[in-house]
Amino acid sequence: MTHELMTADCGAKIVAAANVVSNIFDPEVWSRVPFHFWSLAFFVFGCNIGSFLNVCIHRMPLGQSIASPPSHCPHCKYSIPWYLNIPLVTWLWLRGKCKNCGAPISGRYFLVELMTGLIFLGCWNKFGRESAWLALVYCLFLAGLIVATFIDAEHFIIPDEFDRIRRHVGDHVDITPQQARPRGS
Numbered sequence: 024m025t026h027e028l029m030t031a032d033c034g035a036k037i038v039a040a041a042n043v044v045s046n047i048f049d050p051e052v053w054s055r056v057p058f059h060f061w062s063l064a065f066f067v068f069g070c071n072i073g074s075f076l077n078v079c080i081h082r083m084p085l086g087q088s089i090a091s092p093p094s095h096c097p098h099c100k101y102s103i104p105w106y107l108n109i110p111l112v113t114w115l116w117l118r119g120k121c122k123n124c125g126a127p128i129s130g131r132y133f134l135v136e137l138m139t140g141l142i143f144l145g146c147w148n149k150f151g152r153e154s155a156w157l158a159l160v161y162c163l164f165l166a167g168l169i170v171a172t173f174i175d176a177e178h179f180i181i182p183d184e185f186d187r188i189r190r191h192v193g194d195h196v197d198i199t200p201q202q203a204r205p206r207g208s
């Protein structure tokens with residue numbers, strides 16, 4: 024498959040996904056639940072995304088997969104069970120140490136989870152009344168920036184993936200303060 028075909032195929036998939044997401048984010052549906060229920064949901068969701076961003080920040084510069092293996096201690100390779108993988112809570116409960124070997128776990132893990140949770144909460148409060156979809160687009164955009172910022176701060180590089188994603192999103196989704204929607208719709 025040529026590069027152009029792959030790009031067009033990828034573009035079509037992004038537009039199709041954006042249309043599905045637009046339907047899910049029908050404001051009518053969202054307004055049936057109290058606004059601050061969604062505030063809490065966005066914060067908790069953000070903390071969980073933050074946990075995933077930590078994996079990206081650690082593994083992407085090393086060229087490792089972000090999908091597997093599951094979260095483990097970098098010192099003793101102890102595979103972290105789900106009940107010890109709760110954003111913010113686990114780090115505080117174990118006082119920033121591995122449960123198995125006691126090696127220190129960087130405060131960055133806690134910071135990124137908290138920051139992502141607060142940013143998601145902020146995006147919901149700023150854009151949620153207008154459009155949940157718009158709030159989510161900003162959340163994901165800022166999540167990408169968090170990863171790029173922390174990798175850049177530590178390694179002085181920004182992985183190529185970010186530029187590719189930025190170009191694809193920029194080509195197919197119109198993100199403006201008024202509305203975020205697939206281009207051409």
Ligand SMILES: [Zn+2]
Pocket residue numbers: 096097098099100101121122123124125126
């Ligand atoms: Zn360990």
